[in-house]
Amino acid sequence: MIYDGGTYKMWYHGYDGHNTRIGYATSADGITWTKQGSAVLDIGGPNDFDSFGVSQPWVIKDGSTYKMWYTASDGLHLRIAYATSNDGITWTKQGSAVLDLGPYGAFDDSGVGAPTVVKDSVYRMWYIGNDGTHNRIGYATSTDGITWSRANNGEAVMKLGSTFDAQGLGSPSVLVFNGVYEMYYHGSNGVSQQIGYATSRDGIQWERSSSPVLRPSQSGFDWKGTRSPSYIREGTTLKMWYEGFNGSASQIGYATATITSLQGTYLSPPFDFGGRVQLGTLNWTTETPQGTSISLEVRTAVVGGVWGDWFTPTNGGDMSIEARYFQYRVSMQSDNITKTPAFKDITLNYYKPVDRVEASVDGGKWYVAEGTETWTIGIGMEDGKHTVRFRAVDVTGDYSDYWYRNVTVNANPPTGSIVINDDAMYTSSRTVQLKLSAEDTFGVKDMMLSESPDFSGATWQPYKNITAFQVSEGDGTKVVYVKFRDTMGQESEACNDSIILDATAPEGEIVINNGTEYTTSREVLLKFRASDNYELVDMAVSTDPGLK
Incomplete structure (x- = not known):
C-alpha cells in the first residue's frame, strides 16, 4: 500500500x-x-x-x-x-x-515470508520466520534490496508474546516516523488473530503494546480475525487496510485512527502564599521512557500580581527569589503513542524573609548581627569553650528555632620565662641547665630552643620544666631563646636569658728573687704576671704543686 x-x-x-x-x-x-x-x-x-x-x-x-x-x-x-x-x-x-530458509535449528528453518521493507541508509526487511511450529519476526539488511544478510545473529527480533500473540506472529508492516520504526503486525492466540503495535529505535529491540490495537468485530467479515495490516500516515490520521477473516474466507477491511498528540502542556494554577516569602529549593520527579521528554518552567509574581518571565529552574537548586505567587508549566513529548512520560510530583521549599539574626553566648544577652543575606557579629569572649546560640527573626516578628555552635576561643598565646644555671653570670661548661616556666589556658604542649632569635634550624620538642642545653663554642655571652606552643597550636612570643661562657683558664708566670738561682734566706720576693679574657679576681700561692 x-x-x-x-x-x-x-x-x-x-x-x-x-x-x-x-x-x-x-x-x-x-x-x-x-x-x-x-x-x-x-x-x-x-x-x-x-x-x-x-x-x-x-x-x-x-x-x-x-x-x-x-x-x-x-x-x-x-x-x-x-x-x-x-x-x-x-x-x-x-x-x-x-531470502531463503534459515539454517537447521533456526527460528526460520521451515519458511520465510510476509516481508516489509524500509529504505533509509540501507534496505531493512522484517519478515515472518517459521520453525515448523510457530511464526516469529526476523530482520535482515541489504545494500541493494537483493542480497540480504540476517541481523541479530540470525535470531528473531520479536518472539512469541504472552497474551494475544502467544501462539504466533504474522505479517509485520513497518514505517519509520521521527526516527522511530513503528510496526503493526498480527498476533495469534490459537483461536483468532488480532493486530498489535510495536516500536523500535534500531529495528532489533522492540517494545510492543500489551493488548491489540485492532480486534475482530462481533460479527461480519472479520469476526474470526484481523490480520496482515498495511498502513500509511496522513497528517494526524492513520489509515490501515487489513485482512478480515470470517472462518472460511478473507476480505480486505479498512480502519482509521486519529494519532494522539505526541506533545502537550500542563499549566498549574497560581499558588498564593498569602504574603511575601523567600522561595528556596525546588525538586520534582519524572518518569521518561526512552523516546520521551519532560521540561519544566516556572514564573513568579510579587505583591501586586505582575508576573515575571517564564524561566527554567534547576532540579534541586535554590531559587532564592522573593515572591507572593508561584506557577509552573510542564511540557511533555513522546516519539510514539505507546510511550507516555509522567510528571509525578513537585516540591517547593519556601520561608518568610529574615528580618534579622541574633546571637547569644553561654545563655547570655542576645546581640543583633549585621547583614541582609549573610550576617556578621562580633562578641567578646574569653579564652575557653563556649556555646553560641543563633536565631532568626522574620519580617512578622516570629522567631526561628535555635541552632548553635560550640566554639573554642584561644585569643591569648602562652606566656613563659627561661633561667640559665639558676641565673648565674658565668659558666665554664658549654652544657647549661635551663629552667622553663610557661602557662596557657589550654596547656603548654611544645617548646622550641635556639641561640638565634629567628629560631632558624630549630624544631619543636615536648615541653619540659628543666632541660639541658649546649651553647655554641667560644667564650663570651650566650643568649638562649625559647618560645612555647599550646595544645591549640597558638605560639608565644620569644623570651630569653643569657650567661657568659668562660671556658679558657687565665695564663701567668711567677719570678722568685728576680730570677736568682740561690738564696740564703727563707723569705723570698715573688713577682707575678697573669692575663685572662676577663678580670682577674683571685690568686693562690703554695709550695705544694697541688695547691693544697
Missing part, C-alpha cells in the same frame, strides 16, 4: 481455490477500489521456487521504480522473492529467492 501521485495503490494476493496470485487496485479515497483485470504477478513454472503461489506483497517506490518483495511458495516451503516494475503493473521477477 502506497499513496502515489494522489492515488492510493494496493497490491494484494488473491486465491482461486488452487493458487495465490498478486493483484493490483487503485482508489481515490482508500475506500472505493478499482481492480486491475488480472493478476499482475503470476506463479512460476512447475519447477520454479514460486510454482505454487505468490502472495503477501510489499511495494515501495524508489525513484521511478516500483520494487516488490513477496512470499513465494513451491508447495513445500515459503521463501521471499523480488520483482521490479516501471508502472506497478508489469513486473519483472528476480530469478531466484532473495
Whole structure:
C-alpha cells in the first residue's frame, strides 16, 4: 500500500481455490477500489521456487521504480522473492529467492515470508520466520534490496508474546516516523488473530503494546480475525487496510485512527502564599521512557500580581527569589503513542524573609548581627569553650528555632620565662641547665630552643620544666631563646636569658728573687704576671704543686 501521485495503490494476493496470485487496485479515497483485470504477478513454472503461489506483497517506490518483495511458495516451503516494475503493473521477477530458509535449528528453518521493507541508509526487511511450529519476526539488511544478510545473529527480533500473540506472529508492516520504526503486525492466540503495535529505535529491540490495537468485530467479515495490516500516515490520521477473516474466507477491511498528540502542556494554577516569602529549593520527579521528554518552567509574581518571565529552574537548586505567587508549566513529548512520560510530583521549599539574626553566648544577652543575606557579629569572649546560640527573626516578628555552635576561643598565646644555671653570670661548661616556666589556658604542649632569635634550624620538642642545653663554642655571652606552643597550636612570643661562657683558664708566670738561682734566706720576693679574657679576681700561692 502506497499513496502515489494522489492515488492510493494496493497490491494484494488473491486465491482461486488452487493458487495465490498478486493483484493490483487503485482508489481515490482508500475506500472505493478499482481492480486491475488480472493478476499482475503470476506463479512460476512447475519447477520454479514460486510454482505454487505468490502472495503477501510489499511495494515501495524508489525513484521511478516500483520494487516488490513477496512470499513465494513451491508447495513445500515459503521463501521471499523480488520483482521490479516501471508502472506497478508489469513486473519483472528476480530469478531466484532473495531470502531463503534459515539454517537447521533456526527460528526460520521451515519458511520465510510476509516481508516489509524500509529504505533509509540501507534496505531493512522484517519478515515472518517459521520453525515448523510457530511464526516469529526476523530482520535482515541489504545494500541493494537483493542480497540480504540476517541481523541479530540470525535470531528473531520479536518472539512469541504472552497474551494475544502467544501462539504466533504474522505479517509485520513497518514505517519509520521521527526516527522511530513503528510496526503493526498480527498476533495469534490459537483461536483468532488480532493486530498489535510495536516500536523500535534500531529495528532489533522492540517494545510492543500489551493488548491489540485492532480486534475482530462481533460479527461480519472479520469476526474470526484481523490480520496482515498495511498502513500509511496522513497528517494526524492513520489509515490501515487489513485482512478480515470470517472462518472460511478473507476480505480486505479498512480502519482509521486519529494519532494522539505526541506533545502537550500542563499549566498549574497560581499558588498564593498569602504574603511575601523567600522561595528556596525546588525538586520534582519524572518518569521518561526512552523516546520521551519532560521540561519544566516556572514564573513568579510579587505583591501586586505582575508576573515575571517564564524561566527554567534547576532540579534541586535554590531559587532564592522573593515572591507572593508561584506557577509552573510542564511540557511533555513522546516519539510514539505507546510511550507516555509522567510528571509525578513537585516540591517547593519556601520561608518568610529574615528580618534579622541574633546571637547569644553561654545563655547570655542576645546581640543583633549585621547583614541582609549573610550576617556578621562580633562578641567578646574569653579564652575557653563556649556555646553560641543563633536565631532568626522574620519580617512578622516570629522567631526561628535555635541552632548553635560550640566554639573554642584561644585569643591569648602562652606566656613563659627561661633561667640559665639558676641565673648565674658565668659558666665554664658549654652544657647549661635551663629552667622553663610557661602557662596557657589550654596547656603548654611544645617548646622550641635556639641561640638565634629567628629560631632558624630549630624544631619543636615536648615541653619540659628543666632541660639541658649546649651553647655554641667560644667564650663570651650566650643568649638562649625559647618560645612555647599550646595544645591549640597558638605560639608565644620569644623570651630569653643569657650567661657568659668562660671556658679558657687565665695564663701567668711567677719570678722568685728576680730570677736568682740561690738564696740564703727563707723569705723570698715573688713577682707575678697573669692575663685572662676577663678580670682577674683571685690568686693562690703554695709550695705544694697541688695547691693544697
